[in-house]
Amino acid sequence: MTATSKIEPVLDVSNLTTSFRIGGEWYPAVRGISFSLQPNETLALVGESGCGKSMTALSVLGLVPKANGRVEADHIRFEGKDLSRLPDEEMRKIRGNGISMIFQEPMTSLNPVLPVGFQVVEALRYHQNLSRAGRERRALELLDLVKIPSAKSRFKEYPHQFSGGMRQRVMIAMALACRPKVILADEPTTALDVTIQAQILSLLNELKAETDMSMIFITHNLGVVAALADRVAVMYAGDIVEIAGVGDLFARPTHPYTEALLRSVPRSDRDTKTLYSIPGAVPPLTRMPKGCRFTARCELAVDICRKQNPPLDALAAGDAHSVRCWVRGNHDRAALKENADV
Amino acid sequence: MLRFVVRRLIFAIPTLLAVMTMVFVLVRIVPGDPAQTILGDQASAEALQTMRERLGVDRPIIEQYIEFMGGALVGDWGESMVTGKPVLAEIARVLPYTIELTVVSLIIGGLIGIPLGAWSALHRNEWIDYVTRVGSLLGLSFPAFVSAILMLIVFSIQLRWLPVISGGDRSSFGEWARSLALPALNLGLIMAAYITRVTRSSMLGSLGEDYIRTARAKGVPERVVIWRHGMRNALIPVVTVVGLYLGILIGNSVLTEIVFNRPGLGKLIVGALGQRDYTLLQGLMIIYTFVIVIVNLLTDLTYGLIDPRVKYQ
Numbered sequence: 001m002t003a004t005s006k007i008e009p010v011l012d013v014s015n016l017t018t019s020f021r022i023g024g025e026w027y028p029a030v031r032g033i034s035f036s037l038q039p040n041e042t043l044a045l046v047g048e049s050g051c052g053k054s055m056t057a058l059s060v061l062g063l064v065p066k067a068n069g070r071v072e073a074d075h076i077r078f079e080g081k082d083l084s085r086l087p088d089e090e091m092r093k094i095r096g097n098g099i100s101m102i103f104q105e106p107m108t109s110l111n112p113v114l115p116v117g118f119q120v121v122e123a124l125r126y127h128q129n130l131s132r133a134g135r136e137r138r139a140l141e142l143l144d145l146v147k148i149p150s151a152k153s154r155f156k157e158y159p160h161q162f163s164g165g166m167r168q169r170v171m172i173a174m175a176l177a178c179r180p181k182v183i184l185a186d187e188p189t190t191a192l193d194v195t196i197q198a199q200i201l202s203l204l205n206e207l208k209a210e211t212d213m214s215m216i217f218i219t220h221n222l223g224v225v226a227a228l229a230d231r232v233a234v235m236y237a238g239d240i241v242e243i244a245g246v247g248d249l250f251a252r253p254t255h256p257y258t259e260a261l262l263r264s265v266p267r268s269d270r271d272t273k274t275l276y277s278i279p280g281a282v283p284p285l286t287r288m289p290k291g292c293r294f295t296a297r298c299e300l301a302v303d304i305c306r307k308q309n310p311p312l313d314a315l316a317a318g319d320a321h322s323v324r325c326w327v328r329g330n331h332d333r334a335a336l337k338e339n340a341d342v
Numbered sequence: 343m344l345r346f347v348v349r350r351l352i353f354a355i356p357t358l359l360a361v362m363t364m365v366f367v368l369v370r371i372v373p374g375d376p377a378q379t380i381l382g383d384q385a386s387a388e389a390l391q392t393m394r395e396r397l398g399v400d401r402p403i404i405e406q407y408i409e410f411m412g413g414a415l416v417g418d419w420g421e422s423m424v425t426g427k428p429v430l431a432e433i434a435r436v437l438p439y440t441i442e443l444t445v446v447s448l449i450i451g452g453l454i455g456i457p458l459g460a461w462s463a464l465h466r467n468e469w470i471d472y473v474t475r476v477g478s479l480l481g482l483s484f485p486a487f488v489s490a491i492l493m494l495i496v497f498s499i500q501l502r503w504l505p506v507i508s509g510g511d512r513s514s515f516g517e518w519a520r521s522l523a524l525p526a527l528n529l530g531l532i533m534a535a536y537i538t539r540v541t542r543s544s545m546l547g548s549l550g551e552d553y554i555r556t557a558r559a560k561g562v563p564e565r566v567v568i569w570r571h572g573m574r575n576a577l578i579p580v581v582t583v584v585g586l587y588l589g590i591l592i593g594n595s596v597l598t599e600i601v602f603n604r605p606g607l608g609k610l611i612v613g614a615l616g617q618r619d620y621t622l623l624q625g626l627m628i629i630y631t632f633v634i635v636i637v638n639l640l641t642d643l644t645y646g647l648i649d650p651r652v653k654y655q
Binding site (some may be wrong): 061063067088092093094095096097100101103105108109110111112113114115122123126127158160171174177 | 466551552553555556557558559560561562563564570571574575648649650651
């Protein structure tokens with residue numbers, strides 16, 4: 001499956017920018033990114049903390065706090081509607097129904113004062129025309145589906161009586177309740193221990209195989225990407241810097257940041273004493289450099305990198321593998337240099 | 343839960359004993375002589391001595407203490423040193439007035455404070471929020487007796503809607519309500535100011551929680567997100583503050599009672615203190631402690647209604 005596929009994408013995001021107001025000034029946390037999601041595809045968004053992965057998902061769902069956040073896009077197309085221009089009430093009808101989200105923190109994402117079963121029922125209540133009994137039956141089915149043992153007797157229990165893994169299963173049940181077309185999974189396993197992580201991932205894989213839903217999987221764990229994703233978008237400081245099919249990306253990591261990320265993964269098949277880590281840190285939102293935002297940490301940086309941010313271009317014409325890099329990308333540098341001075 | 347209540351009441355006994363001892367000592371440390379207060383400045387030394395003997399304050403302090411504690415435990419709280427009536431009867435006469443004033447003030451405070459606090463939180467940093475915050479600060483810093491007098495001037499003297507002296511008329515429900523309205527409103531508005539501020543800040547806290555985002559992500563309508571998911575969690579600190587403030591309110595309603603000329607515990611305490619009425623003061627302090635214990639117990643039980651994580655054992 002590729003970005004240029006003929007099939008109509010379920011979700012098509014074009015030029016999405018999400019900004020935050022810090023001390024009276026607006027700073028973009030997501031900078032004009034575009035991507036699309038094919039039916040039954042899993043797109044992984046990868047990058048270190050603060051690169052804009054979660055903000056991308058929250059922007060799609062219209063959950064960026066309005067008080068100090070602003071979402072702009074050419075379009076966010078889903079089922080023929082442009083989500084970036086939808087009135088609040090229309091957007092509410094899509095949330096949890098056509099598109100749903102699983103969050104990173106199962107320990108705090110459930111309401112502590114409401115029974116678990118009720119919280120699953122609630123996901124059905126405002127979207128589906130079911131009787132009270134019908135909703136409860138479906139909620140119970142969902143809890144069985146995500147493999148919560150003796151779901152029936154635990155239906156009226158509260159979140160504090162559930163373990164972290166079980167709570168994340170409840171979150172997944174809630175997200176699946178209305179059979180959504182798209183699931184946004186924001187680091188759903190980061191807060192869980194390794195064995196539970198594996199269980200949750202295989203559960204998500206099974207569920208995806210059984211239904212025709214698509215998934216955007218946000219993570220910084222490249223092992224998870226290899227196991228789960230069809231396509232990968234690597235994000236750095238609010239930009240997509242590289243996007244490719246999963247096999248292609250691991251075989252031919254092209255952007256220096258992707259390369260560095262892959263080098264930082266601990267491997268059991270090699271004998272290494274020290275683990276590589278990328279020097280430096282992501283520049284803060286309020287002090288983004290003018291050119292390519294990875295320049296300061298990049299070993300390959302040349303003059304133009306400091307002056308102008310490179311475009312995200314395909315490595316070869318028609319190739320689904322695109323990279324945003326002056327040195328490694330496929331650009332007519334001379335021509336672009338002229339533009340830079342304009 | 344019943345076991346929890348019984349245990350809490352048993353644990354209250356040492357508290358009560360300690361308070362009784364402290365009160366016994368404290369009222370006797372305060373300079374002044376009850377016999378002198380009763381008989382006046384012109385009384386002769388013999389008359390004072392006779393009065394002291396009659397009141398029992400001439401005997402050794404240990405003897406007085408043993409008699410007081412022994413009596414209190416079997417329900418004999420003695421007679422008021424000033425009026426000669428049984429202390430229990432004096433307290434029983436005014437207690438209903440204090441309870442009705444406190445309960446109605448609390449209801450007024452909650453009905454105003456909780457919605458106003460939530461509203462303010464939802465419009466954070468907008469003009470509604472600023473008005474509410476300034477208003478509630480004013481409510482906190484305005485002396486109760488000044489607002490009471492202002493209310494009397496407006497509602498009783500200018501508009502003539504309500505009686506000036508609301509001394510607890512109980513002849514009919516209408517009269518009862520009319521006599522209670524202004525004092526309850528006076529204390530209720532102060533209570534509302536407290537509740538507004540706590541509700542606002544705890545609502546701001548709970549609306550920032552992850553589960554609120556989850557509820558929104560499920561497509562739950564905003565109104566339901568705010569009241570079912572936000573408010574329920576925000577109420578826990580509100581209950582704490584109400585519980586604490588109720589205890590203070592019971593003792594501090596004295597200024598309101600004086601301005602509106604209502605009977606009540608606060609007024610009785612101030613009177614007893616002024617006249618060095620040792621026995622009445624002791625009785626009042628025991629009741630006051632007991633009320634605080636009960637209010638704390640009710641507060642703890644309310645937590646359980648709101649938060650399923652609270653367990654009573």
